[in-house]
Amino acid sequence: MDILSILGILVAIGAILGGQHLEGGHVGSILQLTAFIIVIGGTIGACMLQFSLPVFVKALKMTAWVFKPPHHSPEEVIQQVVEWSNTARKGGLLALEPIVENVEDAFVKKGLQMLVDGAEPDKLKAVLEVEMEAKEHMDNQAAKVFESAGGYAPTVGILGAVLGLIHVMENLADPSKLGGGIAVAFVATVYGVGAANLFFLPIANKLKAIIHHQTVLKEMFIQGLISIAEGENPRLIESKLQSYIP
Template identity: 65%
Template sequence: MDLVSIFGILLALTAIIGGQVLEGGHIGSLLQLTAFIIVLGGTTGAIMLQSSPKIFFEGMRLAKWIIWPPKANQQLLIEQVLTWSNLARKGGLLALESQLEQLQDAFTKKGLQMLVDGAEPEKIRVALEVEISTYEKHHLDASRVWQAAGGYAPTVGILGAVLGLIHVMENLSDPSKLGAGIAVAFVATVYGVGSANLFFLPMSGKLKYLIEQEVVMREMLIEGLVSIANGENPRVIESKLQGYII
């Protein structure tokens, strides 16, 4: 669980709501169902129109990474590669076959299987790099769903404000209805700008960072597998892989 993300969300909400209270306003004045429907529905519709179904739903799925990011333990990966390297030096590449059953990640399993099958080092690198490229493009496209949401939400918020003002103008003869229309107008803008800058754009940035981390982990794995295939010394392999860690 990413506690920093949780704290960031709580801090942002506390700052906005706290500022409203400090200015003498009421929290209830920020709760407008109509404005919420306009901004959320309009933004969702816009990003659905922009994205293919596969990319849209993948973007929604990636949202959980903000709180529960994928585990990217680089040091643990280095230890795993060194274990394989030592096994290969003692019993040959076929000795690594017993390690396949322990692997859950399909990418890692494929790479190790190619190594056990005796594939040429360069063929291992090329095959796995193609998978990395596809993985990176697919996930970056999915993360841009939230970037797009951050671009559309403020505009949809302004649209909600205009709709609220239209409602006000239509009811100038009835002062009792003016307050609701004005509230929707301003709160829709708050929802649009706030959701974009406090949630959607930061989420997109965080997802891109996490995807980059996943790509680095896979590049480390490729380097380790190719080094084992080339019969390099485990200490040399460790030194090479440590270079990926910042």
């Protein structure tokens, strides 16, 4: 669980509500359902129009990464690769075959299977790099859904403000309805700017960082498998993979 993401959301919301309270305002004054529907609904609709269904669904699933990112560390990758190297050094590449059946990650399993099948290092590298780049591209497209939402939300917020002012102008003869229209106008702007800068853009950037980390781990796996295929010493492989860790 990523505690920092949870704390970040709590701090952001708490700062806004706390500032509103310190200014003498009421929390209820910035809780406007109409403004929320205009801003969030309009932003989601714009993103749905921009992206394909698979990318949009992928983005929704990847939201969980913000709070619980995929658990893989460079140290674990190095340990696994060194173990495979020792196994292959003692019993040959075919000794890795029982290990392939127990690997859950499809990318790693494919690489190990190619290694066991005797694929040439260049062929192994070419196939895995293409798959790695395709996965990275798809994941980055999903992250761009939130990035685009961060661009649309403030503009839709302005649209909500204009709609609120139109409502005000239509009811100038009835002062009792002016307050609600003005509230929607200003709160819609707050929702648009706040949603973009407190949620959508930070989520997009966090997902991009996680995707980059996952790509680096895949690069480590590829380099490790190539080194095993070339028969390098396990200690040399470990030293080579250590260079990926800052």
